[in-house]
Amino acid sequence: xxxxxxxxxxxxxxxxxxxxxxxxxxxxxxxxxxxxxxxxxxxxxxxxxxxxxxxxxxxxxxxxxxxxxxxxxxxxxxxxxxxxxxxxxxxxxxxxxxxxxxxxxxxxxxxxxxxxxxxxxxxxxxxxxxxxxxxxxxxxxxxxxxxxxxxxxxxxxxxxxxxxxxx
Ligand SMILES: CC(C)(COP(=O)(O)OP(=O)(O)OC[C@H]1O[C@@H](n2cnc3c(N)ncnc32)[C@H](O)[C@@H]1OP(=O)(O)O)[C@@H](O)C(=O)NCCC(=O)NCCS
Numbered sequence: 001x002x003x004x005x006x007x008x009x010x011x012x013x014x015x016x017x018x019x020x021x022x023x024x025x026x027x028x029x030x031x032x033x034x035x036x037x038x039x040x041x042x043x044x045x046x047x048x049x050x051x052x053x054x055x056x057x058x059x060x061x062x063x064x065x066x067x068x069x070x071x072x073x074x075x076x077x078x079x080x081x082x083x084x085x086x087x088x089x090x091x092x093x094x095x096x097x098x099x100x101x102x103x104x105x106x107x108x109x110x111x112x113x114x115x116x117x118x119x120x121x122x123x124x125x126x127x128x129x130x131x132x133x134x135x136x137x138x139x140x141x142x143x144x145x146x147x148x149x150x151x152x153x154x155x156x157x158x159x160x161x162x163x164x165x166x167x
Contacts, residue, residue: 046075
């Protein structure tokens, strides 16, 4: 696959069902489609999608189509700082820099709006996501006991962002 076939753009209303699918298909959550739609409508400015820019092709084990959503990030403003409500990349497109790119894009949007601190919660057991966030400079802040509906603890991570984020 050529990464040049992927671009990141602002999410629009017609992306919402794809965002819901990627969110629910990749993140262990009890968020309903309606919860995700509420977040989207409250913070649309901070939602971005990674999409194809090519016509139909088969370079993974299924066909993908132009402008098909392969990842998203959903940002929000919470208590005066940026917050990552959700981020996911389709399994077939992970480990290619798409997640990092999505976080960089939403962080730039936060910064442009004057928010230089970003927080997020991650499941204590989610070692993959934890490595991802730590590689991108997020620092462990504190634990919220039984944060998730199934009783798992969340680790809150945060990062101070600046204009000169390296690639
Ligand atoms: C977490 C997630 C968004 C990462 O997206 P991605 O596109 O695969 O990440 P990238 O390719 O941009 O990775 C950036 C860096 O993190 C590392 N990384 C990413 N996922 C990793 C994993 N599971 N294990 C170890 N390292 C990982 C990459 O190796 C890369 O490191 P490098 O800069 O040294 O090369 C993706 O794995 C995903 O959608 N997971 C399921 C949903 C989820 O867990 N969301 C977060 C919790 S809400």
